[in-house]
Amino acid sequence: xxxxxxxxxxxxxxxxxxxxxxxxxxxxxxxxxxxxxxxxxxxxxxxxxxxxxxxxxxxxxxxxxxxxxxxxxxxxxxxxxxxxxxxxxxxxxxxxxxxxxxxxxxxxxxxxxxxxxxxxxxxxxxxxxxxxxxxxxxxxxxxxxxxxxxxxxxxxxxxxxxxxxxxxxxxxxxxxxxxxxxxxxxxxxxxxxxxxxxxxxxxxxxxxxxxxxxxxxxxxxxxxxxxxxxxxxxxxxxxxxxxxxxxxxxxxxxxxxxxxxxxxxxxxxxxxxxxxxxxxxxxxxxxxxxxxxxxxxxxxxxxxxxxxxxxxxxxxxxxxxxxxxxxxxx
Amino acid sequence: xxxxxxxxxxxxxxxxxxxxxxxxxxxxxxxxxxxxxxxxxxxxxxxxxxxxxxxxxxxxxxxxxxxxxxxxxxxxxxxxxxxxxxxxxxxxxxxxxxxxxxxxxxxxxxxxxxxxxxxxxxxxxxxxxxxxxxxxxxxxxxxxxxxxxxxxxxxxxxxxxxxxxxxxxxxxxxxxxxxxxxxxxxxxxxxxxxxxxxxxxxxxxxxxxxxxxxxxxxxxxxxxxxxxxxxxxxxxxxxxxxxxxxxxxxxxxx
Numbered sequence: 001x002x003x004x005x006x007x008x009x010x011x012x013x014x015x016x017x018x019x020x021x022x023x024x025x026x027x028x029x030x031x032x033x034x035x036x037x038x039x040x041x042x043x044x045x046x047x048x049x050x051x052x053x054x055x056x057x058x059x060x061x062x063x064x065x066x067x068x069x070x071x072x073x074x075x076x077x078x079x080x081x082x083x084x085x086x087x088x089x090x091x092x093x094x095x096x097x098x099x100x101x102x103x104x105x106x107x108x109x110x111x112x113x114x115x116x117x118x119x120x121x122x123x124x125x126x127x128x129x130x131x132x133x134x135x136x137x138x139x140x141x142x143x144x145x146x147x148x149x150x151x152x153x154x155x156x157x158x159x160x161x162x163x164x165x166x167x168x169x170x171x172x173x174x175x176x177x178x179x180x181x182x183x184x185x186x187x188x189x190x191x192x193x194x195x196x197x198x199x200x201x202x203x204x205x206x207x208x209x210x211x212x213x214x215x216x217x218x219x220x221x222x223x224x225x226x227x228x229x230x231x232x233x234x235x236x237x238x239x240x241x242x243x244x245x246x247x248x249x250x251x252x253x254x255x256x257x258x259x260x261x262x263x264x265x266x267x268x269x270x271x272x273x274x275x276x277x278x279x280x281x282x283x284x285x286x287x288x289x290x291x292x293x294x295x296x297x298x299x300x301x302x303x304x305x306x307x308x309x310x311x312x313x314x315x316x317x318x319x320x321x322x323x324x325x326x327x328x329x330x
Numbered sequence: 331x332x333x334x335x336x337x338x339x340x341x342x343x344x345x346x347x348x349x350x351x352x353x354x355x356x357x358x359x360x361x362x363x364x365x366x367x368x369x370x371x372x373x374x375x376x377x378x379x380x381x382x383x384x385x386x387x388x389x390x391x392x393x394x395x396x397x398x399x400x401x402x403x404x405x406x407x408x409x410x411x412x413x414x415x416x417x418x419x420x421x422x423x424x425x426x427x428x429x430x431x432x433x434x435x436x437x438x439x440x441x442x443x444x445x446x447x448x449x450x451x452x453x454x455x456x457x458x459x460x461x462x463x464x465x466x467x468x469x470x471x472x473x474x475x476x477x478x479x480x481x482x483x484x485x486x487x488x489x490x491x492x493x494x495x496x497x498x499x500x501x502x503x504x505x506x507x508x509x510x511x512x513x514x515x516x517x518x519x520x521x522x523x524x525x526x527x528x529x530x531x532x533x534x535x536x537x538x539x540x541x542x543x544x545x546x547x548x549x550x551x552x553x554x555x556x557x558x559x560x561x562x563x564x565x566x567x568x569x570x571x572x573x574x575x576x577x578x579x580x581x582x583x584x
Contacts, residue, residue, distance in 0.1 A: 065361035065369065072357045072376075076575040076584040077401050078384050081357075082377055088360055089373035095366055109366075134575055134584075184584075192582050300362065308364020311425050311479065314486025318478040 002060035002124045002148055003053040004215045004287070008045065008226040030231050035161035038104035046230055050160055051105050052121070053232060055112045058098035059123035061091045063297055067131040068140060076134060083180055084137060090173045097169065101162040117302050125283060128291030129209050135188050135195070135202035141181015143203075143210040143248065149174045150244045151214065151235075159231035182251065189255035200257050207260035208278040214241040216280060242272055249273050333517040338451075339393045340413060340510045341520060343403075344556045345442075346386030347414035350404055351565070352435060353379030354572055355422055364425055371471065375432065378464040385457045405576035409565045416555035417500040419565045426479050426486065427493035433472035434497060437533050438504045440469045441526045450518035473537045480541025487542060494543050502551025505530070 019027060022041055029036060036042055068088050075081035099109040115121040126144055131137060152174065155167045185202070188195040215221060215237040227233035249264055263276030285291065357376040363369045387400035417435060422428045443465050446458030479486045505523045514520040538545055554560030575584070 062361075062366060062369075069360035069362075072360050073354060073571050074574055076405070076582075078380055078387075078404055079401075080584055082380050082384075085357060085360070085373050085377045085380070089370055089377065092366055092369045092373065096370070099366075187583055191584075192579065194579055195582055304362040304364065307362075308368075308425060310483070310485050310489065311364040311368075314426075314479045314482025315475075316482075317486070318482040321481065 002064075002151075002213075003056040004122075004124060004213070006049060006053045006056065006227070008049050008224075008232075013226050013229050027229075030159045030229075033157075033231075035164060036159050037161045045226075046232070047105050049227065049230070049232055050163065051102055051107050051112075054098055054102040054105075054160075054163055054166075055107070055115070055121055056123060058095050058102060058112065059116045059121060060127060061095035061098060063123045063127045063301060064091050066297055066300055067127055067129070067293070068137060070131050071134060071137050074134070075137075080184065083184075087141065087177050087180065090177065094166075094170050094173070097166045101160075101166045104162050113305065117298070117305060119289070119298075122287070124213060125286040125291065126209050126213050128286050128293045128297060129206065130293055132205070133198045133201060135185055135198035136206065138181045138183075138185030138188065138199070139202035139206045141177045142185055142251070143181075143206050144213070145174050145177040145181060146248065147210050147213045147244050149178060150240050150247070154234040154240065157231070157234050186255060189257055196257075199255065203252060203257055204260045208282075211241055211245065211275070212278050212280075212283045212286075214238075214244070216283070217277070220280075245273050245275050333451075333519060334513055335393055335395070337510045337513040338519065339390055341514050342386050342390035342393060342454075343411075343413035344415070344510075346383050346390055346400075346403075347412045348418045348435070349379045349386065350383035351412070351414040351568065352418040352432075353377075353383060354568055355418065355420075356428070356432070358422055359425075359428065368425070372428075375468060375471075378468065382457070382461045382464070385460065389453050389457065401576075405573045409561050409569055410558055412555075412561065412565060412569075413558055414555055414565075415500070415503050416552055416562055417497065417503065419555065419562055419568060420497070420500065421564055423493060423496070424489060426489045427496065429472055429475045429479070430490060430493045431497055433469070433476045433537065434501055434534065435504075436465060436469035436472050437530055437537075438526070439465045441529045441533070442521075442523075445521045445526070449520060454519055469533075476537060476543075477541045480538070480543045490541065491543055494538070495546055498546045499548065499550055499552050502549070503553040503555060506551075506553055506556065508557065 014023065016024065016027075023043060026036070026040075026042060026046075029040075036046075065088050068084060068091070072081065072084055072088065075084050099112065102112060103109060112121060116123065126147075131140065149171060152167050152171050156164055156171060158164045158167065185199050188199040190196075218224070218236045218238045221237050224233060224236060228236075245264070249259065252259055261276045263274060265274050267274045286294065289295070353376045356372055356379065359369070359372045360376075361369060363372055383404065384400050387403045391398045391400055391403055415435075417431060420431065422431075440462075443458045443462035447455055447462060449455040449458065476490065480490045481487070505527045507522050507524045511520070511522050515522045535545070555562075
């Protein structure tokens with residue numbers, strides 16, 4: 001979700017007969033909902049898949065600062081500015097826990113950052129869309145964090161201990177963000193005609209990108225089976241997407257906004273809302289780097305990293321000097 | 331004794347506008363800092379500064395007595411009504427300059443807040459007590475970073491020395507005294523800023539020496555921010571961005 005299209009490193013799910021004793025013991029733990037911890041034995045493919053997934057999630061939190069940061073200096077009140085700053089600060093904090101969780105698998109944060117900058121690791125497609133009016137900030141909190149929560153609540157039960165614990169902590173903050181986002185957009189939907197127009201514009205633009213966050217339809221999602229067996233993934237893309245649509249449509253209606261998709265209709269028989277499939281060619285284009293903001297987002301991150309090199313070098317050198325002086329003094 | 335309301339208002343705006351404008355500058359870093367921990371720290375600093383602005387400007391609006399709010403003061407005044415010191419409105423420059431500016435301001439705030447907690451005005455004393463905890467942390471952090479970068483690599487040292495050359499002429503304004511300050515001092519609300527200089531110089535001198543940086547010799551000080559007489563060209567752009575929504579869509583609730 002913040003981790004999409006994660007390729008499971010192995011090609012197919014092994015049957016019990018094909019498993020080595022170590023693999024069988026590992027699978028037993030997972031089947032019995034016993035968490036896998038950093039020092040436990042794990043299949044190499046499990047480790048590699050998790051690094052991709054957690055790393056992508058961490059990168060999403062970090063890149064996600066940019067579309068929201070875009071409005072910090074233009075927030076309309078002191079209180080809204082504080083709420084937004086606190087939220088972005090939380091996201092950066094999530095990035096930190098997640099990088100730490102990934103580091104327990106034997107990869108460093110610097111290596112992951114390098115892979116991101118070289119395009120060898122990705123971040124969620126949603127952050128390649130622009131934030132164009134102030135209501136987008138409400139909509140990002142409500143729809144984007146809302147979609148993230150649906151996925152991350154499920155991931156609290158994921159099999160890898162450090163990831164699961166990070167998710168539990170992150171979910172608490174995300175729910176707070178989603179509520180604040182909804183509150184911000186509510187003010188606008190019930191405000192002046194111009195404010196309502198901003199709210200509608202934000203919902204129209206962000207709806208499909210938000211439901212694309214869950215990744216392709218299950219029929220197209222080729223890497224899920226092994227991830228499900230390992231409980232790296234807990235629910236399917238389509239299940240999660242349906243859950244999100246079901247919880248969000250009544251919220252849009254409460255705001256008195258037009259539904260962003262004419263295909264949204266309550267289906268009595270299924271007990272769920274029907275909705276239109278997003279334009280998946282757009283999704284794959286964004287993943288390939290052709291989204292509205294891909295180039296700008298990556299340039300901004302690379303620039304921050306390169307401009308900051310002298311700072312990191314300076315502080316490291318100072319720490320080295322201090323350590324040397326301390327030794328000399330002893 | 332009763333203090334002149336307008337003078338008290340000016341005094342409050344000088345602090346509240348300085349924290350507001352600086353918080354804006356610091357928040358510009360969001361997502362662009364050298365390392366993730368710094369993104370968090372800068373957002374946190376900006377957040378504290380806005381919180382302080384809310385208190386100072388909230389009290390300023392109350393003293394003004396025109397039924398305005400802290401938001402009205404922040405978003406609906408033009409540059410000539412802003413009373414922040416020039417130091418706070420200067421562009422960020424590189425990360426080193428941003429942190430050095432922060433330190434030069436934090437050091438002033440730490441000395442000032444230490445005095446204001448004993449203010450004869452209870453509201454001022456209360457706000458200062460709350461802010462002083464944050465300020466103590468800010469000055470510790472910005473001082474550590476200034477030392478780390480000043481006494482780091484050759485390049486980081488050079489950049490920090492250049493930043494100091496650029497920023498130092500804006501330090502003096504914080505210690506200027508005029509009739510507003512005289513009235514505050516007389517009423518026991520706030521110290522005469524000139525009286526803070528010695529303590530400030532001792533603190534800043536110690537940290538900059540540890541950072542192996544050389545304080546420029548020139549005594550010249552740019553001024554005009556705290557009186558509103560002449561801001562830099564930068565403030566207008568900052569306000570155009572900060573106030574845009576409130577100006578374009580007046581009277582909305584957000």
